[in-house]
Amino acid sequence: MDNHLTKTRILLVDDDPTILESMAPWLREQGYEVEEASGVSRAIELIGLHNYDLALIDIRLADGDGFEVLRFCRENKPNTIVLLMTGYGTIETGVEAIRAGAFDLLTKPLIDQELLMSMNRALSQREVIEENKQLKAQLDIRFGMENVVGNDHQMKKVYDMVDSIADTRATVLVTGESGTGKSMIARAIHRQSSRRNKAFVEVACGSLPENLLESELFGHVAGAFTGATSDKQGKFLQADGGTIFLDEIGTASPSFQVRLLRVLQEMEFEAVGGSKTHKVDARVILATNEDLQKRVAEGTFRQDLYYRIDVINIKLPSVRERLSDIPALAQHFLEKVSQETGRGVQGFTQEALNALQNYRWPGNVREMQNVIERAVLLGKSEVITLENLPSQITLGATTTVATPSASGEVKTLKDALEGPERQIILETLRRHQWNRNETAEALGINRTTLYKKMKKLGLEAIEKVDQQRGGTFEQSSGF
Numbered sequence: 001m002d003n004h005l006t007k008t009r010i011l012l013v014d015d016d017p018t019i020l021e022s023m024a025p026w027l028r029e030q031g032y033e034v035e036e037a038s039g040v041s042r043a044i045e046l047i048g049l050h051n052y053d054l055a056l057i058d059i060r061l062a063d064g065d066g067f068e069v070l071r072f073c074r075e076n077k078p079n080t081i082v083l084l085m086t087g088y089g090t091i092e093t094g095v096e097a098i099r100a101g102a103f104d105l106l107t108k109p110l111i112d113q114e115l116l117m118s119m120n121r122a123l124s125q126r127e128v129i130e131e132n133k134q135l136k137a138q139l140d141i142r143f144g145m146e147n148v149v150g151n152d153h154q155m156k157k158v159y160d161m162v163d164s165i166a167d168t169r170a171t172v173l174v175t176g177e178s179g180t181g182k183s184m185i186a187r188a189i190h191r192q193s194s195r196r197n198k199a200f201v202e203v204a205c206g207s208l209p210e211n212l213l214e215s216e217l218f219g220h221v222a223g224a225f226t227g228a229t230s231d232k233q234g235k236f237l238q239a240d241g242g243t244i245f246l247d248e249i250g251t252a253s254p255s256f257q258v259r260l261l262r263v264l265q266e267m268e269f270e271a272v273g274g275s276k277t278h279k280v281d282a283r284v285i286l287a288t289n290e291d292l293q294k295r296v297a298e299g300t301f302r303q304d305l306y307y308r309i310d311v312i313n314i315k316l317p318s319v320r321e322r323l324s325d326i327p328a329l330a331q332h333f334l335e336k337v338s339q340e341t342g343r344g345v346q347g348f349t350q351e352a353l354n355a356l357q358n359y360r361w362p363g364n365v366r367e368m369q370n371v372i373e374r375a376v377l378l379g380k381s382e383v384i385t386l387e388n389l390p391s392q393i394t395l396g397a398t399t400t401v402a403t404p405s406a407s408g409e410v411k412t413l414k415d416a417l418e419g420p421e422r423q424i425i426l427e428t429l430r431r432h433q434w435n436r437n438e439t440a441e442a443l444g445i446n447r448t449t450l451y452k453k454m455k456k457l458g459l460e461a462i463e464k465v466d467q468q469r470g471g472t473f474e475q476s477s478g479f
Helices: 017-029 040-049 066-076 091-100 112-143 153-165 182-191 210-218 254-266 292-298 303-309 323-341 350-358 364-378 413-431 436-443 447-456 459-468
Strands: 009-013 033-037 054-058 081-086 104-107 172-175 200-204 243-247 268-270 277-279 283-288 312-315
Touching: 009 017, 009 040, 017 033, 033 040, 040 054, 040 066, 054 066, 054 112, 066 081, 066 091, 081 112, 091 104, 104 112, 153 182, 153 312, 172 182, 182 200, 182 243, 182 283, 200 210, 210 254, 254 268, 254 303, 292 303, 323 350, 323 364, 413 436, 413 447, 413 459, 436 447, 447 459
Parallel strands: 009 033, 009 054, 054 081, 081 104, 172 283, 172 312, 200 243, 243 283
Antiparallel strands: 268 277
C-alpha cells in the first residue's frame, strides 16, 4: 500500500450516480478517505468547509462544469490537487485543463492502474512542494535576521539599516573585521528583500587569482584560455533576478577593478573570450575587512569604484566592541550546536562566562562559534565549565582584571597589566602567523624580549593549540 493512503483525503465529484456508487467504494478499498459530491454547488460547499489533498472532478456536471470547481480550488484551497475527468477527451480540452491549473485530465472509462498512477504522481508532487516550502522556511530562519544575535546599540543600528535598505536596488558595502558576520548580514538583506525567491550567489574574491576570478564572475567561452573546453556561465548570470555577494573585494586587482566598475554602472558584461554582451538584474552586496579609504589614498584602490560601491555602508562592530552581547552570542551557539549534535548542554558556569567576556576575541563571532562548538563536543556535563574552554581564553580569565586574593589583598599593578599585555602580544603573533621576527618588529621590541614574554605569559602553549586547529578561524559561521 502506498504511503499516501492512510492520510490522503479525496473529494469525488460526478453527477453520474453509477460512477459515485462504484468508484467511491473502490477508492476506500485502496485506503483513501473519500467524500462525494454530485454537482458544482455541493462540491464548492464541501471544499469551502474541508481541506482535501486531492479532488477528482468530472468536467460535465448537471449544474455547471468542473472548471468552476477547479477555479474555486485554485483561489481558495490552492493546496488541493485537482484531477479532471471527462468522457469526451480532446487535446484542446487537455491543454485547457492544464493551463487552468489541473494536474491532469483523465479520460473515461477510467482504468484502475492509470488512475492510481496519476493520483500517486500528483500526491508525490504535492509532497515535494511541501518539502520545498519547509526548506525555504528553514533557510529564511537560518539566514534571516532571526539568526543575527545581539542587543548592543551598534547592532540595533545594523538591524535598522538592513530593514531600511533590504528592498532597494542600491549597492551595499559591508565592512568589519574578519569573522564579524559580513556574509550573514548579506544573506539577511537578501532574505528580507523581494528577491528572496531568486538566487543568492556568494563569491570569495580573495581566494581566486585574477584570471580565474573573471571567469568565475563573468563566465567564459570555449577556447578563451587553456583548459576552457566548453562555455561556462558566470556567477553574475546565475544571480540574475537575485543577489550576488562579493566578499574580500579589497583584494581586487587594478584591472579587475576597472571591469567591475563597468558592471556595477551598467550591469552589462562579456564573458571571458566572448563578444556577446550580457545584461543582468542583480543586487550587488560587497564586503571587506580592509580600510578602502586608506587603499584609495595609497593608490591601490580606484576612487571611482570606491564611490560606486560605498553607496550604503553597513559597518559591523567587533565582539570586543559589543561585550554585553557575549552571553547571548555564546548561548545562541551553544543551543545551535546542542541541537545539531543531540548534546544536552544547557548553559555555562559563571566562571566560564566571565572568561568569555574577559577574552578579546580576535577572531570575533567566527572564533566564538568554534570555541563553543569545541566545548560542547568535549564537555562531559550539562554546563560548560572553565575546563572546557581553550587555554588562550582560560589563561586570561584570572589576569585581565585586578581582583582581591584569598587573604583580601588586591593583586599588584604589575599583575593587573599582564592581562592586556598578553592580549596585545597574542593578537600581534596571530596577525603575523606566529612569525617572531615580524611580531617583534611590529611591537617595537627585540626578539629576545618577545621570547621571554611569550614564555612568561604562556603563549607558547596557545601557539600549539592554534597549530592543531589550523591557525585560523576561517570556517563558515553564524552571527
